[in-house]
Amino acid sequence: MTKHTALVSETQTMDAMLRARAARVVPGGMWGHLNAARLPEGYPQFFASAEGCRVRDVDGREYVDFMCSWGPVLLGHRHPVVQAAAEAQAASGDCLNGPGEVMVELAEDFVAMVPHADWAMFQKNGGDATTGCVTIARAGTGRRKVLVARGSYHGALPWCSPSVAGVTTEDRAHLLHFEYNDVESLQAAVNEAGKDLAAILVTAFRHDMGRDLELPTREFAHAARAACDAAAAALIIDEVRTGLRLDTRGSWEALGVRPDLCAWSKAIANGYALAAITGNDRFREAATKVFMTGSFWCGAVAMAASRATLRIARVTDVPGHIRAMGMRLREGLALLASQNGIAIRQSGPPQMPLMLFDADPDAAKGRAFCSAALRHGAFFHPQHNMFLSAAHQAADIDEALEAASHGFKAVLDLNSRAGR
Numbered sequence: 001m002t003k004h005t006a007l008v009s010e011t012q013t014m015d016a017m018l019r020a021r022a023a024r025v026v027p028g029g030m031w032g033h034l035n036a037a038r039l040p041e042g043y044p045q046f047f048a049s050a051e052g053c054r055v056r057d058v059d060g061r062e063y064v065d066f067m068c069s070w071g072p073v074l075l076g077h078r079h080p081v082v083q084a085a086a087e088a089q090a091a092s093g094d095c096l097n098g099p100g101e102v103m104v105e106l107a108e109d110f111v112a113m114v115p116h117a118d119w120a121m122f123q124k125n126g127g128d129a130t131t132g133c134v135t136i137a138r139a140g141t142g143r144r145k146v147l148v149a150r151g152s153y154h155g156a157l158p159w160c161s162p163s164v165a166g167v168t169t170e171d172r173a174h175l176l177h178f179e180y181n182d183v184e185s186l187q188a189a190v191n192e193a194g195k196d197l198a199a200i201l202v203t204a205f206r207h208d209m210g211r212d213l214e215l216p217t218r219e220f221a222h223a224a225r226a227a228c229d230a231a232a233a234a235l236i237i238d239e240v241r242t243g244l245r246l247d248t249r250g251s252w253e254a255l256g257v258r259p260d261l262c263a264w265s266k267a268i269a270n271g272y273a274l275a276a277i278t279g280n281d282r283f284r285e286a287a288t289k290v291f292m293t294g295s296f297w298c299g300a301v302a303m304a305a306s307r308a309t310l311r312i313a314r315v316t317d318v319p320g321h322i323r324a325m326g327m328r329l330r331e332g333l334a335l336l337a338s339q340n341g342i343a344i345r346q347s348g349p350p351q352m353p354l355m356l357f358d359a360d361p362d363a364a365k366g367r368a369f370c371s372a373a374l375r376h377g378a379f380f381h382p383q384h385n386m387f388l389s390a391a392h393q394a395a396d397i398d399e400a401l402e403a404a405s406h407g408f409k410a411v412l413d414l415n416s417r418a419g420r
């Protein structure tokens with residue numbers, strides 16, 4: 001494996017030069033979660049290429065990728081079948097005066113794949129889909145209140161952005177909060193909403209940044225469904241991050257709970273820009289009435305890529321393979337941690353894992369771990385759930401575990417410097 005430390009001096013890297021140029025022409029040098037200030041030391045901000053489960057930065061350093069573009073890459077970067085489908089569509093047209101045949105085919109694919117879905121409509125970003133679901137739920141019920149779990153991420157629009165800059169109280173006037181997996185607090189919020197309850201909006205599992213991931217309890221999932229049924233409100237599942245990685249039918253299908261509306265994006269087109277809303281017949285008329293559109297929402301290339309992605313995900317048990325690779329990573333990390341006498345916590349579904357260090361309130365250990373592992377060729381994240389893809393094979397996981405062993409050494413060094 002390439003050792004990266006000696007390749008380029010830190011000040012002369014292409015990444016550093018691009019950051020300096022970006023600082024002049026892009027506010028803050030970069031927006032949102034990708035701002036350099038949020039990255040562990042040594043992490044690149046700029047990338048040049050990717051193939052399979054490997055991503056290469058602008059300085060030519062290659063990593064086994066455990067972020068998968070923060071979720072969209074499900075089958076591996078530049079999956080040949082998806083690429084061929086996208087290129088074939090691009091050869092005849094992408095952005096036309098309206099949708100192509102592929103839109104109807106893709107809607108048929110979603111309706112066939114997702115048991116709760118009687119219809120589907122398409123957008124570009126996850127935030128388009130979550131916002132659309134909320135709007136359709138309000139239109140369909142004629143009510144205003146939407147219940148969301150405290151700390152859950154549903155996008156960067158004013159009604160749901162984690163930042164309050166530029167947001168008015170009115171933007172969030174009709175949101176009520178509950179604690180994820182806490183039936184009592186959900187019931188309290190339902191009571192508070194009373195006759196004005198339009199929807200309960202919930203992520204497929206709890207994946208708030210920097211805290212242990214939590215799978216939904218059966219009791220919680222059924223309580224959310226029952227509350228919506230009792231009030232004739234909409235249960236909306238935000239599958240933007242989870243969709244197709246856990247269960248191609250929908251993440252709560254195994255719990256026996258189906259939503260009325262569901263927001264999808266990220267993995268559904270293996271890296272091409274696409275989002276989807278699926279819904280049942282109760283909300284068909286509302287979805288017809290709400291005026292929803294976007295200049296690029298009919299893009300045929302992403303839809304062709306999505307059809308190919310869905311087909312592969314259905315026939316090859318993608319979630320099963322990714323889960324097995326995630327288990328191999330999890331077990332390997334657990335072994336390394338115990339060999340080094342370091343206390344860690346691993347949480348979440350193996351397909352979307354998170355490893356946190358005990359007694360690490362400011363994530364200093366997590367960042368030291370990631371920086372050292374990065375220098376040895378593995379791209380992990382210290383606080384956000386990671387993502388595996390169908391392109392990861394056992395040898396890639398083992399290579400990443402070798403990189404992780406250097407990460408654990410860095411944590412030992414940090415501990416000994418701090419006298420821990």
Ligand code: PMP
Binds near residue numbers: 127128130
């Ligand atoms: N919902 C969830 C659960 C997400 O993880 C995200 C994005 N990370 C979104 C919504 C918003 O998606 P987008 O950034 O594509 O608008």
